Amino acid sequence: MDLEDYVHSLPKAELHVHIEGTLEPEMMFALARRNAVALPWASVEATRAAYAFTDLQSFLDLYYAGAAALVTAQDFSDLALAYFTRAHADGVVHAELFFDPQTHTARGIPLATVLDGLEQGCEQARVRFGITSRLIMCFLRHLSEAEGFATLAEAMPALTRIHGVGLDSSERDQPPAKFARLFARCRELGLHVVAHAGEEGPPAYIIEALDVLRVERIDHGVRAADDPALLARLAREQTPLTVCPLSNIKLCVFRTLAEHNFKQLMDAGLKVTINSDDPAYFGGYIAANYVETARALNLTRVDLKRIARNSLEASFVDDEAREPWCFLTCLAAFFSLGVIAGCFFSSLLLCLTLPMILLLVNTRTCACAPSIGSRAQDSRDLAQVRAGTL
Numbered sequence: 561m562d563l564e565d566y567v568h569s570l571p572k573a574e575l576h577v578h579i580e581g582t583l584e585p586e587m588m589f590a591l592a593r594r595n596a597v598a599l600p601w602a603s604v605e606a607t608r609a610a611y612a613f614t615d616l617q618s619f620l621d622l623y624y625a626g627a628a629a630l631v632t633a634q635d636f637s638d639l640a641l642a643y644f645t646r647a648h649a650d651g652v653v654h655a656e657l658f659f660d661p662q663t664h665t666a667r668g669i670p671l672a673t674v675l676d677g678l679e680q681g682c683e684q685a686r687v688r689f690g691i692t693s694r695l696i697m698c699f700l701r702h703l704s705e706a707e708g709f710a711t712l713a714e715a716m717p718a719l720t721r722i723h724g725v726g727l728d729s730s731e732r733d734q735p736p737a738k739f740a741r742l743f744a745r746c747r748e749l750g751l752h753v754v755a756h757a758g759e760e761g762p763p764a765y766i767i768e769a770l771d772v773l774r775v776e777r778i779d780h781g782v783r784a785a786d787d788p789a790l791l792a793r794l795a796r797e798q799t800p801l802t803v804c805p806l807s808n809i810k811l812c813v814f815r816t817l818a819e820h821n822f823k824q825l826m827d828a829g830l831k832v833t834i835n836s837d838d839p840a841y842f843g844g845y846i847a848a849n850y851v852e853t854a855r856a857l858n859l860t861r862v863d864l865k866r867i868a869r870n871s872l873e874a875s876f877v878d879d880e881a882r883e884p885w886c887f888l889t890c891l892a893a894f895f896s897l898g899v900i901a902g903c904f905f906s907s908l909l910l911c912l913t914l915p916m917i918l919l920l921v922n923t924r925t926c927a928c929a930p931s932i933g934s935r936a937q938d939s940r941d942l943a944q945v946r947a948g949t950l
């Protein structure tokens with residue numbers, strides 16, 4: 561089995577993807593036409609040509625401009641379904657989607673419209689692909705804490721539809737502690753809490769996110785490597801890091817993937833995961849992130865299995881949904897050994913356990929691994945997504 565097939569076969573969770581960052585230029589132009597919104601670029605090609613970023617802020621300026629094409633609940637639903645179609649093709653069984661309500665409410669789009677659309681897309685993905693999902697509402701850290709509280713107030717009637725909150729946007733000079741009271745309130749409300757920290761910001765921001773915001777996962781976190789004590793703490797406490805290697809290259813956090821510190825973090829014992837961040841802007845969805853990182857850093861298949869398993873363990877699903885996936889991850893790795901003994905024992909194991917797996921997957925959760933029977937439908941879906949017609 562080649563590396564691409566192996567990566568696709570691993571059941572995995574995507575824990576760091578901004579749904580607005582999955583807006584491909586083709587869909588951006590189709591939606592802009594549908595909604596009579598003017599974009600700052602003349603064509604799809606000119607848009608892609610503009611994706612030459614020098615840092616996080618240079619990306620965010622374009623990303624917020626592109627998000628202007630999203631107006632109706634149908635737009636958000638189409639966007640989510642297009643993402644899930646690609647994610648399913650990459651072996652994603654569960655995704656926790658970030659969304660930026662303030663980017664939309666600032667343009668007069670009610671938060672309920674955004675949520676209605678995203679939920680519709682999530683539900684269609686569950687029915688069509690068996691993918692489960694969670695919605696994580698991010699506060700923009702370049703805005704004030706008071707504006708964050710106003711967004712939380714708008715979200716209150718819809719709180720059961722949101723599973724957690726996050727913190728994103730410009731990191732420089734925007735310390736997590738600025739949002740201490742807001743995150744305390746979100747924790748009181750029973751929401752999961754995560755935050756971007758240590759993407760461009762210093763290790764001190766990761767420490768603040770842990771100690772002040774009391775986050776359960778750190779998004780990015782690669783700059784933890786600059787502080788040996790923090791590295792030891794993250795390893796000891798097994799706080800998951802949602803690393804996004806291709807994003808880090810596009811935003812010049814590292815010069816090349818070969819220079820990325822992902823393997824250093826993994827070898828230090830951290831619970832690292834691989835994610836796509838804003839794949840429409842950074843040149844690759846989750847499987848491309850796994851494959852390209854593996855090639856650049858010589859990650860083994862055992863490493864990749866560990867990373868996929870980390871993603872399932874670090875997700876906000878309950879254990880009942882998680883257990884069958886973890887088992888399937890082990891099976892995928894076992895089969896990929898390709899040695900005679902491995903094949904023999906795998907076959908024996910499969911014969912003994914297949915009825916049990918099927919029973920578990922069918923009765924306890926609908927969140928199963930990609931189904932082989934839907935491959936033809938999958939390629940039709942993907943072709944439509946790539947052509948911008950889905």
Ligand code: HPA
Binds near residue numbers: 578616756837
């Ligand atoms: N970092 C911070 N904010 C973001 C990002 C990111 O990579 N993507 C979208 N919003």
Ligand code: ZN
Binds near residue numbers: 578728756779
């Ligand atoms: Zn991000």
